[in-house]
Amino acid sequence: MGKYFENSSIFLFAWDQVAQAFWNRYPNPHSSHVLSEDTIHREIRGNELYTRKLLIKTNRMPKWGAHFVKTKNVAILEESYVNPVDKVITTYTRNLGYTRVMSIVEKVTYRPSPTFPDQTIAERKAWITSEIYGFRRAIEGFGAKRFRKNCSQAVSGFNYVLQNYKGIYSYC
Amino acid sequence: MSQTDPKQPNQQASPQFMNSISEECNMLKYQYDECFNNWFSEKFLQGNKDLSVCDPYMKLYSECVRRAMLVKGIDTTETDRDVLKTDSELK
Numbered sequence: 001m002g003k004y005f006e007n008s009s010i011f012l013f014a015w016d017q018v019a020q021a022f023w024n025r026y027p028n029p030h031s032s033h034v035l036s037e038d039t040i041h042r043e044i045r046g047n048e049l050y051t052r053k054l055l056i057k058t059n060r061m062p063k064w065g066a067h068f069v070k071t072k073n074v075a076i077l078e079e080s081y082v083n084p085v086d087k088v089i090t091t092y093t094r095n096l097g098y099t100r101v102m103s104i105v106e107k108v109t110y111r112p113s114p115t116f117p118d119q120t121i122a123e124r125k126a127w128i129t130s131e132i133y134g135f136r137r138a139i140e141g142f143g144a145k146r147f148r149k150n151c152s153q154a155v156s157g158f159n160y161v162l163q164n165y166k167g168i169y170s171y172c
Numbered sequence: 173m174s175q176t177d178p179k180q181p182n183q184q185a186s187p188q189f190m191n192s193i194s195e196e197c198n199m200l201k202y203q204y205d206e207c208f209n210n211w212f213s214e215k216f217l218q219g220n221k222d223l224s225v226c227d228p229y230m231k232l233y234s235e236c237v238r239r240a241m242l243v244k245g246i247d248t249t250e251t252d253r254d255v256l257k258t259d260s261e262l263k
Binding site for chain 1: 188189190191192193197201204205208209212213216217219221223230233234237238241246247250251252254255256257261262
C-alpha cells in the first residue's frame with residue numbers, strides 16, 4: 001500500500017556524456033538541499049561498475065511531520081550499476097532511518113534513445129509508503145508531492161551539469 | 173558557467189565542490205573523485221575494467237568516511253547490503 005509514480009525524461013546528450021556527468025551532478029543550482037555526497041563502496045561486477053553512495057540531504061518536512069521525524073537531515077543510499085557495453089545506468093535510491101514514517105524508493109534507468117542516439121532517456125519509478133496509521137494518506141501525499149518537486153529539480157540539476165560539463169552553454 | 177549569467181536558474185552562489193559527510197574527509201574525497209572521474213572517462217568507458225589504480229585513494233578516503241558514519245550513527249547494516257538486483261528490490 002502506498003503511492004507509485006512513474007515518468008520519463010529525455011536528456012539532449014549522448015549516453016556516454018550522461019554517464020560521466022552522472023558522477024558530477026552535484027553540486028548544481030538545484031541541489032542546495034544535498035549537504036554531502038560520499039562513495040562508500042565500488043567494485044567491478046562482471047561487465048558492470050557497481051557503486052554505493054551515501055548522501056545526506058536536508059529533511060524538509062512540514063510542521064505536522066516534525067512530530068514523527070525529529071532529525072533535520074536524512075541519509076540516502078544510492079546504488080548504481082553502469083554497463084558500458086549495453087549502455088545502461090541503473091540507479092536505486094532509498095532513505096535510511098525513519099523508513100516506517102516515510103519510505104521513498106526510486107529506481108531510474110538511463111539508456112540511449114532508440115530513435116536519436118545523441119539523446120538519453122531516463123525512466124523513473126518511485127514507491128512512496130508510510131506505516132504511520134492515521135497519517136498514511138497525508139504522508140504519502142506529501143511524499144509524492146515532494147518527490148515530484150525533487151524529480152523536476154533533479155532533472156533540471158542534471159541538465160545544468162550536462163550543459164556545463166560539455167562546455168556548451170545553451171539558452172532555453 | 174558564469175554566476176552572473178542572468179539566465180541561471182538560481183542566483184545563489186553554489187559551492188564549487190560537494191562536501192563529504194565530514195569536512196575532515198573533504199580533501200581525501202576530492203583526490204579520490206578526481207582519480208575515479210579520470211579512470212571512468214579514459215579507461216572504463218573505453219573497455220578497461222581495472223579499477224585498482226584508484227585503490228590507494230579509496231582506502232584513505234573510505235576509512236575517513238567510515239569513522240564519520242560511526243560518529244553520526246549511520247546504520248551500516250543498511251549501507252553495507254545490496255538491494256538493487258536482489259529479491260529485496262521493489263518492482
